[in-house]
Amino acid sequence: MRPAHRNATPGMVTAVDRGRYTCVVGDDERIVVAITARELGRKAVVVGDRVDLVGDVSGQEGSLARIVRVHPRTSVLRRTADDDDPVERVIVANASHLMIVTSIADPEPRPRLIDRCLVAAYDAGMTPLLCLTKSDLGDPAELRRRYAPLDVPTVATSLDDDARAELQGTLRDRTTVLVGHSGVGKSTLVNSLVPGSDRAIGEVNVVTGRGRHTSSSAVALQLPQGGWVIDTPGIRSFGLAHVDPGAFIEAFPDLAAETERCPRGCTHSSAESECALDDAVAERRLDGERVESYRRLLASRERQSGD
Numbered sequence: 001m002r003p004a005h006r007n008a009t010p011g012m013v014t015a016v017d018r019g020r021y022t023c024v025v026g027d028d029e030r031i032v033v034a035i036t037a038r039e040l041g042r043k044a045v046v047v048g049d050r051v052d053l054v055g056d057v058s059g060q061e062g063s064l065a066r067i068v069r070v071h072p073r074t075s076v077l078r079r080t081a082d083d084d085d086p087v088e089r090v091i092v093a094n095a096s097h098l099m100i101v102t103s104i105a106d107p108e109p110r111p112r113l114i115d116r117c118l119v120a121a122y123d124a125g126m127t128p129l130l131c132l133t134k135s136d137l138g139d140p141a142e143l144r145r146r147y148a149p150l151d152v153p154t155v156a157t158s159l160d161d162d163a164r165a166e167l168q169g170t171l172r173d174r175t176t177v178l179v180g181h182s183g184v185g186k187s188t189l190v191n192s193l194v195p196g197s198d199r200a201i202g203e204v205n206v207v208t209g210r211g212r213h214t215s216s217s218a219v220a221l222q223l224p225q226g227g228w229v230i231d232t233p234g235i236r237s238f239g240l241a242h243v244d245p246g247a248f249i250e251a252f253p254d255l256a257a258e259t260e261r262c263p264r265g266c267t268h269s270s271a272e273s274e275c276a277l278d279d280a281v282a283e284r285r286l287d288g289e290r291v292e293s294y295r296r297l298l299a300s301r302e303r304q305s306g307d
């Protein structure tokens with residue numbers, strides 16, 4: 001350790017904006033703005049990172065600290081812009097849970113996006129949760145049924161119910177990243193969980209079903225009852241170029257059991273003629289849409305590798 005850094009102050013990064021890192025520091029939880037020290041090189045510092053700070057850590061108006069160290073991460077949530085994008089981005093570090101936020105309607109649920117987020121959660125070593133918003137606009141039963149075989153905890157919410165209390169209990173004393181398609185009501189959720197957080201509420205575009213782009217990077221917010229939620233910008237897709245396709249099956253435990261009957265070397269893609277997944281669908285042990293979703297993920301990878 002360089003002597004100058006022996007007295008470095010620990011903090012946690014809560015927001016990143018154009019090279020400025022907002023950190024929460026000390027028992028008084030003061031907000032300190034920092035830049036990264038040159039010695040960190042090109043190492044990315046992301047929301048959720050535990051860092052050591054030197055320089056002016058007073059947090060006073062106009063003060064600027066320097067991040068000199070990033071502590072080892074307990075989890076790393078990654079995403080690629082597209083499946084064929086070689087550039088992977090670390091979105092959030094050190095979160096334990098990934099809450100996939102989906103609306104029952106307006107915009108319509110997108111199970112394939114949910115499945116991608118599940119793959120990303122398992123890849124990151126995070127525990128997934130499903131939050132079904134706008135349950136006043138439709139019946140969450142269908143989605144619950146589809147994801148029931150996965151043992152992923154599911155909470156349904158609406159604007160005016162006490163499901164929020166259930167959600168608060170679920171999120172207490174954990175660090176949970178919220179991901180979801182634009183317009184599903186993530187900001188609305190965060191505002192109700194963290195009073196005063198003032199996340200901008202977008203209007204859903206009637207034509208495209210997409211929300212207005214209101215936020216551009218992840219932000220960590222402290223929950224009044226303890227714990228953190230990390231809000232991320234609305235996404236349209238969740239690129240998985242960084243995940244080994246062999247690991248996709250982890251997000252499909254309902255399918256995994258059936259694939260044990262496959263012939264040796266079966267890739268389970270739709271091109272396989274003896275894949276046990278087809279029998280399982282034909283014999284109604286599996287939901288055809290689950291198999292379809294898994295195979296789409298595999299196919300998106302084959303295209304990428306040029307097969």
Ligand SMILES: Nc1nc2c(ncn2[C@@H]2O[C@H](COP(=O)(O)OP(=O)(O)OP(=O)(O)O)[C@@H](O)[C@H]2O)c(=O)[nH]1
Pocket residue numbers: 133134135136137157158159160180181182183184185186187188189200201202203204210211212213214215233234235
């Ligand atoms: N009916 C109904 N509408 C909701 C509910 N939650 C949010 N909305 C509405 O859905 C629209 C989008 O909500 P936001 O909270 O901005 O959605 P978002 O996911 O943060 O969207 P982005 O900011 O684009 O990422 C707003 O008009 C909300 O008022 C709900 O439970 N029920």
Ligand SMILES: [Zn+2]
Pocket residue numbers: 259262263266267268269272274275276277
């Ligand atoms: Zn197979």
